[in-house]
Amino acid sequence: MRVRLNLATKPLESHRLFLAGASLSACAAALVFLALGWHVYSVRKAATEVRARRGKMSQEFAAYEAQRSELQRYFAQKNVANLHDRASFINGIIAVRSFNWTQMFMDLERILPGGVRVISVEPKQVSGHVELNLTFGAESDEVKLKFMRALETSKLFTDVQIHSDIKPTAGSGPSADQRVVQLSTFYSGT
Numbered sequence: 001m002r003v004r005l006n007l008a009t010k011p012l013e014s015h016r017l018f019l020a021g022a023s024l025s026a027c028a029a030a031l032v033f034l035a036l037g038w039h040v041y042s043v044r045k046a047a048t049e050v051r052a053r054r055g056k057m058s059q060e061f062a063a064y065e066a067q068r069s070e071l072q073r074y075f076a077q078k079n080v081a082n083l084h085d086r087a088s089f090i091n092g093i094i095a096v097r098s099f100n101w102t103q104m105f106m107d108l109e110r111i112l113p114g115g116v117r118v119i120s121v122e123p124k125q126v127s128g129h130v131e132l133n134l135t136f137g138a139e140s141d142e143v144k145l146k147f148m149r150a151l152e153t154s155k156l157f158t159d160v161q162i163h164s165d166i167k168p169t170a171g172s173g174p175s176a177d178q179r180v181v182q183l184s185t186f187y188s189g190t
Contacts, residue, residue: 092125099123099130100189107189111150111157115143117177123187130187132157137168137177144179151185160185 074080108118115138122133138144144165151157163182 103189104130104132104187107154107156107187111147111154113143113146113150115139116147119180126186131184132187133182133184135180135182138179138181140178144181148181151183156189157185157187 075084104121104123108121112118117137119135119137120133121135124131124133136147138147148160148162151160161184163184165179165181168177168180
C-alpha cells in the first residue's frame, strides 16, 4: 500500500479563488473601459458638431457684418442722410399734428376735481408715447392731493412725476391758487 506523504515545508495551495477574482476584476475593468471609450467618442462627435455649427454661425455673422457695413456706407451718403433727416422731420410733424387734443382734454376733464385749474399743457412725442408736461393750480392742499390721486389711479395717465410744488406769493397774480404744481406724465389715450 502506498501512503501519500507531503514532505514539503508548505502545503500545496490552490490559486483558483485568486484567479476567479482577478478575471472578474479584469472583466469589470474592460466594461468600464468600453463605457468610457464610448463616452469619449460621443463627446468628441458632439464637439465636432458644435465646431461645425460655430463655423457656420461665424460665417453667417461675417456675412451679416459685411451687409451691415455696406448698409451703413449707403445710409452715410449725403443725399440719403438728407432724405432720412427730412423724413424724420415730416414724421415728427405728422405725429404732433395727429395728437388728439380734444380727447386728451376730455380725459383730463373726467378726473379733474373742482378747485383745480390747468395753467399749461405741453405734449411731446417720446419714443412713441405722448409725454405731457402739465402745470396746474390748486385752491388747497386737499384738492391738489385729490387730483394727484386721480392722475395716479387713472389708466390713461401713467408714470406721474412732480417737478415742482410751489406756493405762489400774494402779489404774483389774480388767481386764488394756494399751490402751483408742475408735473410730467405719459398719456396713453387714443
